[in-house]
Amino acid sequence: MNGIPMGFAKSLSDRYGLDLAETVHALLGQCERVELRDGEPLCEENRPSDGLYLLLEGSVTVTKRDARLVAREIAVARAPAILGHMGLVSGGQRTATLVSRGGIVVARLDELAFARLMKDDGPAGDALRRLVLAAMLDQQRRASVDLVRMLDEGAHDAAYPDNPTGWG
Amino acid sequence: MSSPLALRMFRGVPDAAVDALYDAGERLDLRPGAFVVSQGDDATASYVVLSGRLKARLEPGAQDLGDLFPGEVIGPEAVFGRKGTYLTSVVAVNPSTVLKLTRVDLMGLPDSPAVAAMQRHLITVTARRLRTVDHDVRKLWMAQERAAAAERAAERHIPEPEPLGLFGRLKALLGGGQ
Numbered sequence: 001m002n003g004i005p006m007g008f009a010k011s012l013s014d015r016y017g018l019d020l021a022e023t024v025h026a027l028l029g030q031c032e033r034v035e036l037r038d039g040e041p042l043c044e045e046n047r048p049s050d051g052l053y054l055l056l057e058g059s060v061t062v063t064k065r066d067a068r069l070v071a072r073e074i075a076v077a078r079a080p081a082i083l084g085h086m087g088l089v090s091g092g093q094r095t096a097t098l099v100s101r102g103g104i105v106v107a108r109l110d111e112l113a114f115a116r117l118m119k120d121d122g123p124a125g126d127a128l129r130r131l132v133l134a135a136m137l138d139q140q141r142r143a144s145v146d147l148v149r150m151l152d153e154g155a156h157d158a159a160y161p162d163n164p165t166g167w168g
Numbered sequence: 169m170s171s172p173l174a175l176r177m178f179r180g181v182p183d184a185a186v187d188a189l190y191d192a193g194e195r196l197d198l199r200p201g202a203f204v205v206s207q208g209d210d211a212t213a214s215y216v217v218l219s220g221r222l223k224a225r226l227e228p229g230a231q232d233l234g235d236l237f238p239g240e241v242i243g244p245e246a247v248f249g250r251k252g253t254y255l256t257s258v259v260a261v262n263p264s265t266v267l268k269l270t271r272v273d274l275m276g277l278p279d280s281p282a283v284a285a286m287q288r289h290l291i292t293v294t295a296r297r298l299r300t301v302d303h304d305v306r307k308l309w310m311a312q313e314r315a316a317a318a319e320r321a322a323e324r325h326i327p328e329p330e331p332l333g334l335f336g337r338l339k340a341l342l343g344g345g346q
Contacts, residue, residue: 016249016250017249017250017251066306066309066310066313067306067309067310067313068313072309086295086298089291089292089295090295090296090298090299095302118288118291120284121279121280121281121284122279123278123279125284126278126279126283126284126287129284129287129288129291130248130287132291133244133248133249133287133290133291133294134248134249134250136291136294136295136298137244137245137248137249137250137290137294138245138249138250139298140294140297140298140301141245141249141252141255143298143301144255145255
């Protein structure tokens with residue numbers, strides 16, 4: 001995938017507290033560019049995970065189904081963000097549905113490339129693992145803060161952590 | 169056992185790479201009662217537990233979040249995440265040894281198979297914890313729905329939410345009882 005400005009790689013790297021703009025930029029070279037119009041799904045919950053997405057432009061709505069299979073809107077993820085990695089690292093199924101809001105551009109890294117890079121000890125693998133891990137730790141931090149708040153409030157009031165970076 | 173060579177996360181990694189990681193960090197021997205990190209302090213280093221047993225605590229009240237054993241990583245966000253503060257305190261229960269690692273330490277180990285192995289280990293562990301949270305949220309949703317339905321059925325009777333084991337979930341999330 002060509003033509004991605006270094007500025008995007010830097011903003012994605014910065015978002016997760018990393019200093020990996022050049023390596024992330026190189027990583028984007030292994031991705032496929034995908035554009036979706038408003039309302040089109042990027043991925044659907046419980047479907048097989050077939051790739052990771054780097055949200056370059058726009059935003060997506062994140063929904064999850066509850067026990068009665070009713071879709072609940074969880075959050076809105078805005079560029080730059082990593083999406084879709086949870087399904088890849090946790091067993092192969094999407095954990096949320098992501099739908100384009102007003103049109104999006106994403107860089108898609110397919111599952112084979114993802115698996116290869118996860119095993120790669122070189123700079124590209126390091127960049128991918130750092131991005132994924134930073135996003136997951138960020139989500140864990142928010143979730144833990146939220147759970148602490150729920151404990152403080154007697155655990156009677158539930159709110160899903162406001163961080164979409166690990167979903168899908 | 170105070171060498172990272174024996175840790176499962178480094179299985180299959182060349183000894184030289186693990187040794188280099190060990191040499192890059194700082195080994196700390198802890199007496200019982202010694203704090204590794206304190207909740208709320210700036211997270212500047214991560215710590216790999218090499219030996220002994222430690223305990224994670226949540227303030228206020230020094231609530232016990234569970235024990236930490238060799239192979240667990242304390243404060244991984246300090247090295248691999250966004251800068252922030254430690255979410256819990258961790259104190260040695262038994263004589264323990266940890267390997268202190270900073271971002272600067274790891275910058276000196278480019279393309280290290282040991283660092284890559286540590287990243288993969290943390291991704292797996294964090295994914296497991298996030299799945300636990302996800303499961304918990306779904307249970308909370310169900311509890312909310314049941315409560316709302318009961319409220320609609322009998323406005324004067326508002327049932328107590330069922331126990332959801334949130335404290336146990338929090339323990340799992342924050343590092344206790346892997």
